[in-house]
Amino acid sequence: MMRAVVVRSFGGPEVLETVEVPVPETGVGQVRVRVEAAGVNPVDVATRAGALVEIGLAERRDTHGIGWDLAGVVEEVGAGVTGFAPGDRVAGLSDRLDLSLGAYAERIVLDADALALIPDNVTAVQAATLPLNSLTADQALDLLDLSEGQTVLVTGAAGAVGGYAVELAVLRGLRVVAVAGQADEELVRGFGAEFFVPRGAELGSAVRKLVPGGVDGAVDAAVVGGAALTAVRNGGAFVAVLDGVAPRPLRGTRVSNVWIRADGPRLAELAGLAGAGRLSLRVADTLPLDEAAQAHERLGKGGLRGRLVLLP
CATH class of the missing domain: 3.40.50.720 (NAD(P)-binding Rossmann-like Domain)
Structure with a gap:
């Protein structure tokens, strides 16, 4: 089992729930990542408030996963995956709106082409602010x-x-x-x-x-x-x-x-630019995963420079 933050009813930050769920299984062409850091973005607020369902971008579900940005360590690779191996440090983007688990979780499974290796001089917290x-x-x-x-x-x-x-x-x-x-x-x-x-x-x-x-x-x-x-x-x-x-x-x-799409190869290039100091990685603060609601409250107040990052 693992912890994850989910949305079961729409509303303010208080609707974010930390729950115990089974560890997701890795399918063909997929990679399971142990999440070390998850970025908090305005689209997460829209998910929590039900705005994406309201405007027809997502279907109403019993449980909505939340969180797009993540960085962590590869735990398992599925059949047909090349270019990644257990222990690799990666960043990735969860861009699907029909999932019951997002990046606010201890583990996530993504298609391999949504992931990128990150340079040694870029921390997981920094990398989690990059993809989206x-x-x-x-x-x-x-x-x-x-x-x-x-x-x-x-x-x-x-x-x-x-x-x-x-x-x-x-x-x-x-x-x-x-x-x-x-x-x-x-x-x-x-x-x-x-x-x-x-x-x-x-x-x-x-x-x-x-x-x-x-x-x-x-x-x-x-x-x-x-x-x-x-x-x-x-x-x-x-x-x-x-x-x-x-x-x-x-x-x-x-x-x-612009309709954002995951692009692991391009993300790898952008991560390389960040590692070379040509892109600025700005972290406003870090909070434990269980304080996702507080992170949303702070994001809603505005004035942040950089992204808040949750630490599973």
Whole structure:
């Protein structure tokens, strides 16, 4: 048996339950990981509150697993798995919404292609902050499909997704206009942003003063919507990170949503960048698995820089 946090009824942090469940079995092409750290993300709050069921992204179940991000040690590999062996240090992403167990657990079984080896100089706690947010940022930039030297606006640039979007954009040779709170200017410029616009400014006018005609694309990590679109040039590109918040494709813009998917090979590359100091791994704090409710309370209050991490 093992411990896991699950959701049986939707509501506030108090509905999170720590239960004893059987250790999951490893199938063909799968890997069982002993979880050492599990990241706490806004999507976990949406799962707990029932928002994903409400908008039709998940079916109502008796028990919902919770948690997407994890890092730990390979415990067992299933038939047909190559590239992983017991004892390997890995990070992974649990991206399915139809499971009764998520990453908030002592063990998890994932498809092998959702996992990546992590460098020796990256701790499990640090690695558990990487998969969901860095892959979301990376896949958003893929959707923008910009070329080296072009400009990109990143809203919420001090946040987890936004921070990675700035750093990864710079690594792609893009010029970044970062939007964040005034107190975070030094932080986001440290990520490599060339331009800075304080949160609350009229984005269209402020950005176009810095980039005449508007930026070539935007990653809207702060869910600003239409206000961010006004900063994008005619015929540019815009990526929203949440369902139902993408603005209309005015002025010939190409507007899309990023739908995150597990990608072990790319995650391995991102982990390598983190190990080389080219991606920032930010941990706000750690808490025991049994204090998942407290972690959700803290996340709900906002103001965190980095991710909270649960320790099974």
